[in-house]
Amino acid sequence: MARKPAKANRRHPLATVVLIAIGLAFTGGGYALFTSTATAQTDTASSTSQSSVDEGKKLFAANCATCHGMSLEGSTAGPALLGVGAASVDFQVGTGRMPLAMQGPQAMEKPPQFTEEQTQALADYVASLSPGPAIPTDDQLTANGNATNGGELFRINCAMCHNVAGAGGALTEGKFAPSLTGVDSKYIYEAMLTGPQNMPVFNDHNITPEDKRDIITYLKYIQNNDSTGGYDLGNLGPVAEGLFIWIFGIGAVVALTVWLTAKSN
Amino acid sequence: MTTIERSDTPHEVVDPAFAEAPKLAATPSSRFTAAAANYIDERTSISAVVKEFGRKIFPDHWSFMLGEVALYSFVVIILTGTFLTFFFQASMAPVIYSGPFVPLKGVEMSSAMDSALKISFEIRGGLLIRQIHHWAALLFIASIGMHMLRIFFTGAFRKPRELNWTIGFLLFILALAEGFTGYSLPDDLLSGNGLRIIDGMVKGIPFVGTWISYLIFGGEFPGQQIVGRLYTLHILLLPAIIVAMIALHLVFVVVHKHTQYAGPGKSNENVIGYPVLPVYAAKAGGFFFIVFGVIALIASFFQINPIWNYGPYDPSPVSAGTQPDWYIGFADGALRLIPPGLESVIWGHTYSWNILIPIVVLGLFISIVALYPLVEGWVTGDKREHHILDRPRNAPTRTAIGAAGVTFYAALWAAASSDLIATHFQLSIEAVIHTIQATAILGPIIAYFIAKRVCLALQKKDREIALHGFESGRIVRLPGGEYIEVHQQVDDYERWRLVTFNEYKPLMIRPNAKGKITQTQRLRARMSRWFFEDRIAPVTKTELERQSHDHH
Numbered sequence: 001m002a003r004k005p006a007k008a009n010r011r012h013p014l015a016t017v018v019l020i021a022i023g024l025a026f027t028g029g030g031y032a033l034f035t036s037t038a039t040a041q042t043d044t045a046s047s048t049s050q051s052s053v054d055e056g057k058k059l060f061a062a063n064c065a066t067c068h069g070m071s072l073e074g075s076t077a078g079p080a081l082l083g084v085g086a087a088s089v090d091f092q093v094g095t096g097r098m099p100l101a102m103q104g105p106q107a108m109e110k111p112p113q114f115t116e117e118q119t120q121a122l123a124d125y126v127a128s129l130s131p132g133p134a135i136p137t138d139d140q141l142t143a144n145g146n147a148t149n150g151g152e153l154f155r156i157n158c159a160m161c162h163n164v165a166g167a168g169g170a171l172t173e174g175k176f177a178p179s180l181t182g183v184d185s186k187y188i189y190e191a192m193l194t195g196p197q198n199m200p201v202f203n204d205h206n207i208t209p210e211d212k213r214d215i216i217t218y219l220k221y222i223q224n225n226d227s228t229g230g231y232d233l234g235n236l237g238p239v240a241e242g243l244f245i246w247i248f249g250i251g252a253v254v255a256l257t258v259w260l261t262a263k264s265n
Numbered sequence: 266m267t268t269i270e271r272s273d274t275p276h277e278v279v280d281p282a283f284a285e286a287p288k289l290a291a292t293p294s295s296r297f298t299a300a301a302a303n304y305i306d307e308r309t310s311i312s313a314v315v316k317e318f319g320r321k322i323f324p325d326h327w328s329f330m331l332g333e334v335a336l337y338s339f340v341v342i343i344l345t346g347t348f349l350t351f352f353f354q355a356s357m358a359p360v361i362y363s364g365p366f367v368p369l370k371g372v373e374m375s376s377a378m379d380s381a382l383k384i385s386f387e388i389r390g391g392l393l394i395r396q397i398h399h400w401a402a403l404l405f406i407a408s409i410g411m412h413m414l415r416i417f418f419t420g421a422f423r424k425p426r427e428l429n430w431t432i433g434f435l436l437f438i439l440a441l442a443e444g445f446t447g448y449s450l451p452d453d454l455l456s457g458n459g460l461r462i463i464d465g466m467v468k469g470i471p472f473v474g475t476w477i478s479y480l481i482f483g484g485e486f487p488g489q490q491i492v493g494r495l496y497t498l499h500i501l502l503l504p505a506i507i508v509a510m511i512a513l514h515l516v517f518v519v520v521h522k523h524t525q526y527a528g529p530g531k532s533n534e535n536v537i538g539y540p541v542l543p544v545y546a547a548k549a550g551g552f553f554f555i556v557f558g559v560i561a562l563i564a565s566f567f568q569i570n571p572i573w574n575y576g577p578y579d580p581s582p583v584s585a586g587t588q589p590d591w592y593i594g595f596a597d598g599a600l601r602l603i604p605p606g607l608e609s610v611i612w613g614h615t616y617s618w619n620i621l622i623p624i625v626v627l628g629l630f631i632s633i634v635a636l637y638p639l640v641e642g643w644v645t646g647d648k649r650e651h652h653i654l655d656r657p658r659n660a661p662t663r664t665a666i667g668a669a670g671v672t673f674y675a676a677l678w679a680a681a682s683s684d685l686i687a688t689h690f691q692l693s694i695e696a697v698i699h700t701i702q703a704t705a706i707l708g709p710i711i712a713y714f715i716a717k718r719v720c721l722a723l724q725k726k727d728r729e730i731a732l733h734g735f736e737s738g739r740i741v742r743l744p745g746g747e748y749i750e751v752h753q754q755v756d757d758y759e760r761w762r763l764v765t766f767n768e769y770k771p772l773m774i775r776p777n778a779k780g781k782i783t784q785t786q787r788l789r790a791r792m793s794r795w796f797f798e799d800r801i802a803p804v805t806k807t808e809l810e811r812q813s814h815d816h817h
Contacts, residue, residue, distance in 0.1 A: 105693065147367050147368040147370075148367070148368055148369060148370050148371050148372055150368070151368040151369065151372075151576060152372065152576075155454065155576050155579075155582040155584070156581060156582045159454075159582050159583070159584040159585065160582065160583050160584065160585055161585055162585060163584050163585040163586045164454060164455075164574050164575050164576065164584040165571070165574045167586065168585070168586075168688060169584075169585025169586050169684060169688065170585070170683075170684035170685070170687040170688045170694045171694075172693070172694060172695065173693045173694075173695060174687070174691070174692065174693030174694075174696075175693075176687070176688045177585065218368055221367060221368055222368065222574065225367075227568050227571070228385070228386070228392065228568070228571070228573070229385075229392055229396055229567075229568030229569065229571060230396070230564075230565060230566045230567045230568045231566060231567050231568060232568050232571070233567060233568065235571075235574070236586060236685060237455065237586050237587070237588055238455075238570075238588045238589060238590045238591060238594075239586075239588050239591070239594075239681070239682040239685050241403065241569050241570070241590070241591070242403065242590065242591025242592075242594065243591075244563075244567065245400065245403040245404055245407055245563075245591070246407055246591070248563065249400070249403065249404045249407065249559065249560075249563060250404070250407050250408065250411060252559050253334050253404070253408065253556065253559060254327065254331075254411075256552075256555055256559070257327040257328075257330040257331070257334070257552075258327040260327070260330070260548060260551075260552060260555075261325045261326055261327045261329075261330065
């Protein structure tokens with residue numbers, strides 16, 4: 001599993017300034033968006049951009065059809081994509097899992113191969129053939145929900161695979177639930193909505209959109225306020241702690257005893 | 266000594282290097298100290314004790330300080346633990362969390378968890394003390410383990426120290442119990458999962474399991490009692506027994522005097538080293554602060570057991586990567602290695618072999634550890650006292666048994682982290698488990714043979730060096746045209762180290778008083794042959810003399 005580089009400094013002196021700047025940019029951007037979403041949203045379904053769908057069709061035929069079939073019907077190399085929806089395509093392509101590089105226990109994350117527009121085009125194309133879960137909108141993703149509720153839902157629904165601190169965990173036959181540190185809110189939402197591979201689907205009856213937002217809020221909270229007690233050793237729990245004490249604790253102590261009993265010369 | 270010494274206990278000799286050092290002259294400022302000391306002595310006669318104890322000699326070797334590390338970590342644990350008791354509430358009464366940790370605000374939890382969070386986030390210095398306490402506990406048990414390995418591989422458990430090995434072993438088990446009860450106190454999700462596993466193991470015992478479980482938990486798991494009960498064990502009963510055992514352990518160290526490695530001037534009849542006062546006491550006092558410092562440093566920079574991430578215990582969620590602290594890992598590993606589904610139903614009772622087999626195997630394993638000195642003493646038939654330590658290579662079978670034991674333990678231990686091994690090395694968990702299953706069974710056998718052969722080879726090398734010295738790499742051409750490589754002889758000190766060790770031969774079967782050869786005798790002879798069949802005899806004096814005649 002690729003490890004994210006440790007954050008060098010938890011609170012840089014300029015952090016507040018940067019945060020305010022980001023906040024301003026978001027509100028400004030949000031305002032600008034709001035004025036235009038009304039128009040954008042109405043035509044998502046029907047005409048969104050026939051051009052985008054056409055573009056997606058070309059990309060799909062070139063990159064995906066060998067496995068998923070020309071009309072999403074699937075093949076021996078890949079499942080049918082009828083009804084998976086734009087959210088699934090956005091998740092799979094946006095996180096680099098698709099196009100599948102090689103058959104294995106599970107599709108691995110890799111640097112995405114397509115630009116955002118191309119991903120959007122693929123999603124539009126797949127959604128245009130049969131309806132399915134849509135890509136979540138920005139206001140479903142804001143991390144300002146109820147972290148407590150999110151935490152409880154996370155412990156009950158997700159921790160058995162992803163670990164309580166979202167550090168990831170093993171499943172059977174080489175499959176695994178990845179670490180959730182640094183995963184984009186959009187992909188967290190889409191993962192719940194579409195249940196990629198061995199992850200169950202948490203549809204909106206199961207975990208409502210508000211609950212999903214709460215889970216995102218919780219995950220973002222523990223990532224942004226991480227490790228109160230010092231470096232977190234990867235949040236891997238007692239195994240990491242035990243290795244640490246044996247290597248560095250006992251190592252240091254033995255080195256010191258050797259030093260103390262060395263003959264002075 | 267005022268008591269009569271038995272002739273075979275060693276004399277204590279101050280290391281000449283220290284004896285020659287200049288003594289400090291009395292200064293005026295020391296006069297007050299002298300007066301104060303006098304005052305106390307006239308009322309307590311403590312000087313006799315100090316004189317007696319202060320003249321104890323301790324040899325100097327790094328490996329002799331591992332037990333001290335354990336002792337000092339224990340002192341650190343007691344100090345920080347006392348602080349924690351001021352704030353911890355050992356109660357399972359539900360409360361609503363209202364502290365500063367946002368993601369738990371408004372969550373219902375036990376007072377135990379609530380107060381542990383309060384210690385972490387609200388009490389000044391609380392988190393640091395909690396982390397020191399926990400890290401010190403990990404170091405405590407790890408250093409006990411190292412100390413036991415040192416004692417084992419150097420044969421320091423031989424007569425007269427067999428009982429002290431048993432006491433040390435009990436201390437190890439008590440330390441595990443202390444660790445586990447402490448780990449369970451905060452009543453967070455991780456510790457609750459640990460207790461659930463214990464509950465499952467207890468319930469797996471046929472007939473009485475369920476009753477015992479209800480007894481322990483005061484009703485259906487998790488009940489309302491367990492934290493309070495564990496707390497009593499954790500802060501009262503177990504520490505009291507541990508302190509008493511440590512005292513006994515140390516009294517025995519003083520009575521038996523310390524062992525030493527073979528070396529020039531060192532024999533079974535003396536102990537060469539530094540007196541407790543002033544050198545050893547000063548060193549030991551300093552060492553306490555060094556150990557404390559190492560633990561404090563680790564605790565200030567590295568987080569341990571972030572209970573706020575785990576959340577309060579609730580029987581439904583279980584987190585991926587749930588493990589016990591390292592020292593319980595071998596037991597967790599045994600449960601993970603046993604093939605699932607080993608159960609049989611006989612007359613309406615379920616026998617969970619997948620729980621009973623690990624319990625029995627672990628029980629056997631730790632019994633062997635506890636009883637090993639008795640077994641070895643019986644097999645060798647050696648009734649002498651031993652105050653000189655073995656170099657591990659000079660006891661090949663013992664070292665090989667040790668290596669096998671360590672391998673078995675390590676396999677179980679690794680199994681406890683099978684899921685993390687799988688994710689971090691991108692393997693499938695089944696492959697990891699199967700590999701470790703094979704290692705747990707075959708590994709000890711392989712380790713046994715490798716260790717034994719390596720020991721014998723090293724002994725051969727030692728013998729060679731004692732007799733012929735090192736190859737110096739200097740090639741000389743003799744007048745006759747012959748080339749020889751000059752061998753450099755080792756000095757006498759080094760040679761002494763190489764040639765002093767006990768040689769054992771397999772025991773002969775002897776009929777007992779009634780003229781019969783009993784089955785036990787046969788077993789003993791067979792074990793003795795197993796122990797000593799392959800051996801390298803130490804270089805004898807005659808061999809050495811003959812060798813030096815050849816050279817001159």
